[in-house]
Amino acid sequence: MSRQQLAVQRARKSFQTGKTKPLESRIHQLRNLLRFVTERRKDIAEAVKKDLSKSEHGTELFETLGVEGEIKLAIEKLAEWAAPRPVEKSLLTVSDEVFVHPEPLGVVLIIGAWNYPWAVTLQPLVGAIAAGNAAVIKPSEVCCHSAKVMEELLPRYLDKDLYPVVTGGVPETQELLRQRFDHIFYTGSSAVGKLVMEAAARNLTPVTLELGGKSPCYIDKNCDITVACRRITWGKFVNCGQTCIAPDYVLCEPSIQSRVQEEIKNCIKEFYTDDPKTFEDYGRIINKRHFKRIMALMEGSTVVVGGDSDESQCYIAPTVLKNVTGESKVMKEEIFGPLLPIITVSGVDEAIQFINEREKPLVIYVFSNENKLIKRVIAETSSGALLANDCLVHFTVSSLPFGGVGHSGMGCYHGRYGFDQLSHMRSCLIKQLKMEGVNSMRYPPHTAKKLGWARFFLLKQINLGRLRRMMLLAMFVGVASFVVQRFLR
Amino acid sequence: MESQSQVLERLRTAFESRVTIPEKFRRTQLTNLMSMIKDNEEQIVNALHKDLTKPKFEAILSEVEIVMNELHCALSNLTSWMQPEYVSKNLATKLDECFVRREPLGVVLIIGPWNYPMQLLIVPLIGAIAAGNCVVIKPSEVSAATDNLITELIPKYLSKDCYAVVRGGAKETQALLKNRFDHIFYTGSQAVARVVLQAAAVHLTPVTLELGGKCPCLIYGRVNATAAAHRLVWSKFFNAGQSCVAPDYVLCSKATCDALVPALRQVLEDFYGSDIQKSPDMSRIVTPKHWTRLMGLLNRTKGKVIVGGEHDEKDRYIAPTVVVDVAEDDALMEEEIFGPILPILTIESLEESIKLTKTKEKPLAFYVFSDESSVVKKVLENSSSGGFCSNDGIVHMALPGLPFGGVGNSGFGHYHGHWGFEAFSHQRAVMLRGWALEKLNALRYPPYSDEKLSWLRWTTSPKSCSIM
Numbered sequence: 034m035s036r037q038q039l040a041v042q043r044a045r046k047s048f049q050t051g052k053t054k055p056l057e058s059r060i061h062q063l064r065n066l067l068r069f070v071t072e073r074r075k076d077i078a079e080a081v082k083k084d085l086s087k088s089e090h091g092t093e094l095f096e097t098l099g100v101e102g103e104i105k106l107a108i109e110k111l112a113e114w115a116a117p118r119p120v121e122k123s124l125l126t127v128s129d130e131v132f133v134h135p136e137p138l139g140v141v142l143i144i145g146a147w148n149y150p151w152a153v154t155l156q157p158l159v160g161a162i163a164a165g166n167a168a169v170i171k172p173s174e175v176c177c178h179s180a181k182v183m184e185e186l187l188p189r190y191l192d193k194d195l196y197p198v199v200t201g202g203v204p205e206t207q208e209l210l211r212q213r214f215d216h217i218f219y220t221g222s223s224a225v226g227k228l229v230m231e232a233a234a235r236n237l238t239p240v241t242l243e244l245g246g247k248s249p250c251y252i253d254k255n256c257d258i259t260v261a262c263r264r265i266t267w268g269k270f271v272n273c274g275q276t277c278i279a280p281d282y283v284l285c286e287p288s289i290q291s292r293v294q295e296e297i298k299n300c301i302k303e304f305y306t307d308d309p310k311t312f313e314d315y316g317r318i319i320n321k322r323h324f325k326r327i328m329a330l331m332e333g334s335t336v337v338v339g340g341d342s343d344e345s346q347c348y349i350a351p352t353v354l355k356n357v358t359g360e361s362k363v364m365k366e367e368i369f370g371p372l373l374p375i376i377t378v379s380g381v382d383e384a385i386q387f388i389n390e391r392e393k394p395l396v397i398y399v400f401s402n403e404n405k406l407i408k409r410v411i412a413e414t415s416s417g418a419l420l421a422n423d424c425l426v427h428f429t430v431s432s433l434p435f436g437g438v439g440h441s442g443m444g445c446y447h448g449r450y451g452f453d454q455l456s457h458m459r460s461c462l463i464k465q466l467k468m469e470g471v472n473s474m475r476y477p478p479h480t481a482k483k484l485g486w487a488r489f490f491l492l493k494q495i496n497l498g499r500l501r502r503m504m505l506l507a508m509f510v511g512v513a514s515f516v517v518q519r520f521l522r
Numbered sequence: 523m524e525s526q527s528q529v530l531e532r533l534r535t536a537f538e539s540r541v542t543i544p545e546k547f548r549r550t551q552l553t554n555l556m557s558m559i560k561d562n563e564e565q566i567v568n569a570l571h572k573d574l575t576k577p578k579f580e581a582i583l584s585e586v587e588i589v590m591n592e593l594h595c596a597l598s599n600l601t602s603w604m605q606p607e608y609v610s611k612n613l614a615t616k617l618d619e620c621f622v623r624r625e626p627l628g629v630v631l632i633i634g635p636w637n638y639p640m641q642l643l644i645v646p647l648i649g650a651i652a653a654g655n656c657v658v659i660k661p662s663e664v665s666a667a668t669d670n671l672i673t674e675l676i677p678k679y680l681s682k683d684c685y686a687v688v689r690g691g692a693k694e695t696q697a698l699l700k701n702r703f704d705h706i707f708y709t710g711s712q713a714v715a716r717v718v719l720q721a722a723a724v725h726l727t728p729v730t731l732e733l734g735g736k737c738p739c740l741i742y743g744r745v746n747a748t749a750a751a752h753r754l755v756w757s758k759f760f761n762a763g764q765s766c767v768a769p770d771y772v773l774c775s776k777a778t779c780d781a782l783v784p785a786l787r788q789v790l791e792d793f794y795g796s797d798i799q800k801s802p803d804m805s806r807i808v809t810p811k812h813w814t815r816l817m818g819l820l821n822r823t824k825g826k827v828i829v830g831g832e833h834d835e836k837d838r839y840i841a842p843t844v845v846v847d848v849a850e851d852d853a854l855m856e857e858e859i860f861g862p863i864l865p866i867l868t869i870e871s872l873e874e875s876i877k878l879t880k881t882k883e884k885p886l887a888f889y890v891f892s893d894e895s896s897v898v899k900k901v902l903e904n905s906s907s908g909g910f911c912s913n914d915g916i917v918h919m920a921l922p923g924l925p926f927g928g929v930g931n932s933g934f935g936h937y938h939g940h941w942g943f944e945a946f947s948h949q950r951a952v953m954l955r956g957w958a959l960e961k962l963n964a965l966r967y968p969p970y971s972d973e974k975l976s977w978l979r980w981t982t983s984p985k986s987c988s989i990m
Binding site for chain 2: 049054088090091093094098120121122123126131133134136138139215223226227230231233234235237239242244256257260263264267303304305312313314315389402404407411412413415416417418419420421422423426427429430432433434435436438439440442443444445457458459460461462463464465466467469472475476477478479483484487488
């Protein structure tokens with residue numbers, strides 16, 4: 034038996050003992066996960082530094098802060114999320130119990146990505162644990178240091194059988210995907226997303242796919258261009274552009290193009306100093322393969338800011354490109370690097386058209402003072418999410434669903450959405466064997482009269498609220514007329 | 523005749539013109555759909571009778587009324603369903619507008635089955651229309667008369683640009699699946715579901731699968747055998763057992779079985795008379811192929827046929843049949859029966875029964891009959907299934923408030939009522955920030971520092987807004 038098969042089998046056996054059912058045991062695991070993230074802060078930061086050259090602060094800000102927030106929210110809200118959810122009844126089920134019962138799915142597979150190795154692997158895990166599942170955790174082998182730390186240290190905090198960490202490359206992942214899971218949660222590229230879905234199809238396994246795409250960023254000439262550029266610069270160059278929701282490219286009118294370039298240039302200097310290469314808070318490209326890929330994307334466009342690089346360090350300076358069209362090399366794939374192309378459009382109409390000609394992205398950014406314009410972009414485009422006048426921060430609002438649409442993915446998570454995504458919402462109708470007389474109208478032999486009654490009673494939905502109000506009103510009228518008759522005549 | 527790609531192109535152009543977005547348009551289509559059902563009730567009943575010898579009562583209840591109910595639900599609630607949902611925020615985002623918007627997915631495909639050919643095609647359609655999509659409708663060719671009727675009626679009542687019926691068998695369906703859709707809604711078998719999922723993976727198309735399974739029916743503890751028998755017979759033999767949520771097999775103790783069988787016999791006579799084949803209230807098996815399959819199971823069973831067993835090949839008739847002394851490895855326990863044969867397995871303890879059900883795939887529905895609430899609770903807590911109903915069968919799926927769908931081998935995703943609207947919508951997170959508080963934003967910009975970090979911790983925690 035392969036290592037992967039063994040891990041899945043153990044997880045399933047452990048799940049079947051029912052130990053994840055009680056909420057206290059789930060909260061216990063979540064608390065342990067929180068301890069892991071806080072106690073092992075240094076180990077996590079060191080690993081991320083080796084993988085992505087991210088500073089310790091950067092790791093805390095962009096990786097562990099989010100995970101901590103999600104864990105605390107889940108602990109606080111679990112009782113509420115896991116409680117049976119009542120549902121509207123029909124006339125005949127008024128005396129029955131009708132509710133939706135959230136239940137665990139079973140054994141979930143979580144495949145993490147390399148760009149935020151902790152956030153995108155542990156945040157889904159929070160949802161999985163909260164929903165009462167076992168979870169096999171497969172960190173990306175590309176961020177090898179983080180994967181190693183996860184493999185070594187996580188089992189010291191979480192139940193080893195319920196939440197095994199399985200590391201490995203492509204063949205190991207393929208072996209994992211041959212096993213049967215009750216849900217697969219994948220974060221990564223659209224290309225691999227298709228393979229995951231295909232593998233899941235064999236066992237009729239539902240999937241959540243958090244993919245990517247080219248997230249456009251439209252800057253309207255009517256906006257505070259300085260502030261807009263600050264927020265865009267920040268959003269773009271965090272993690273060296275290796276963020277699924279990074280603004281991939283900018284669209285703006287020619288009249289503001291040079292201003293935008295200038296502002297971004299100034300922000301880069303302000304945030305990353307004159308020499309980002311030596312600055313602690315500027316990262317590196319994950320590996321040589323991606324370095325070469327990103328460098329090649331610059332072909333055919335003009336560099337206006339940055340452009341310098343150092344292959345030995347996988348360093349690419351924060352770069353802005355102009356003379357970019359829809360056909361340029363840099364527009365052919367998701368950049369996932371520190372290159373910011375600026376494409377000119379005649380206005381919001383052309384911007385919307387440009388966006389709609391392409392696959393639905395994970396997020397659309399629009400910067401404008403005009404609410405009407407923003408509302409138009411919302412109404413006439415489609416994307417996982419839309420954020421106006423800033424970048425990235427919608428990720429931090431746990432009451433917003435985080436997910437894609439079309440090629441940017443399916444399903445969503447964060448907060449309660451993560452819990453719901455990894456639960457089965459079971460419909461429950463609890464009836465008694467009494468009141469059998471009422472049922473007789475549905476039994477054969479069928480008559481026209483029975484049919485008439487059945488049509489009325491069996492299926493009619495009643496708005497209990499309205500019925501109650503009407504009864505209250507009738508009661509009030511009754512009482513009022515009584516009072517009038519008795520005392521006022 | 524239009525080719526499949528021409529149909530799809532027409533629908534995609536219509537969707538891109540944004541004609542399905544306004545609430546008014548969706549209401550008009552739903553109202554027209556309602557007229558379609560009302561105006562043609564007789565034709566619908568006749569077509570269903572032709573296909574399945576469905577009694578008028580069953581047709582009205584399970585194919586007309588349930589659809590009308592869903593339409594009423596959609597029309598009454600569409601406005602509120604379409605409203606943006608405002609969500610709670612943390613301190614850092616207090617001044618922002620955060621909401622979730624329900625948006626149509628685009629061009630969706632609905633593939634219907636043959637057992638409830640109207641309901642299981644039109645109810646998903648209601649959700650798809652309400653959510654603002656364009657829809658390709660693929661009725662089952664097995665229920666040929668209904669297929670014909672739907673093909674004739676849909677273009678008469680619904681916008682031809684936005685909703686199209688595509689017909690055909692396996693070959694045409696496979697060709698259809700090669701196209702790119704924004705969602706595929708499939709009701710049917712596991713085998714075909716795998717094909718649908720593989721085809722969907724090529725385009726990263728999300729899918730809803732409404733499949734089936736062997737729905738167990740446990741009868742334990744103190745139980746009113748007569749009432750249980752009435753509800754069991756009704757839900758089992760409705761549509762001659764050809765319901766995805768029909769109780770497939772019964773598990774009970776010997777004593778219960780001995781009390782149950784005469785009750786079943788009596789109820790069958792009360793319902794269908796002494797010559798069931800002559801009763802107008804009993805359906806037939808849909809095709810000779812399925813009749814042969816069911817007779818095969820009956821011939822191979824090692825159990826004892828204690829009620830029924832009569833059959834007539836020409837009429838595609840199989841009498842409501844009860845088989846006792848059925849073992850776990852019997853032919854009747856191999857696959858979903860989907861017919862009027864009820865095996866009873868005698869298992870003395872409730873725990874053993876629950877254990878048996880756990881060795882099988884998760885079914886679409888799970889039933890338990892008992893007057894003891896502790897028994898009901900035990901079964902509920904120790905089983906997994908799409909839906910659960912105690913002391914009755916099927917009826918839980920008639921409530922639009924309950925999500926109707928499976929888990930594991932019985933499917934994923936769900937619909938009915940609001941859930942149908944959600945199934946065909948994209949929940950888009952929208953956040954509208956202002957320009958103020960740029961100083962607050964500065965906490966997140968490089969160069970990073972411990973102090974900045976601790977401020978950020980405080981402002982972005984969900985708890986911090988409760989202080990305010």
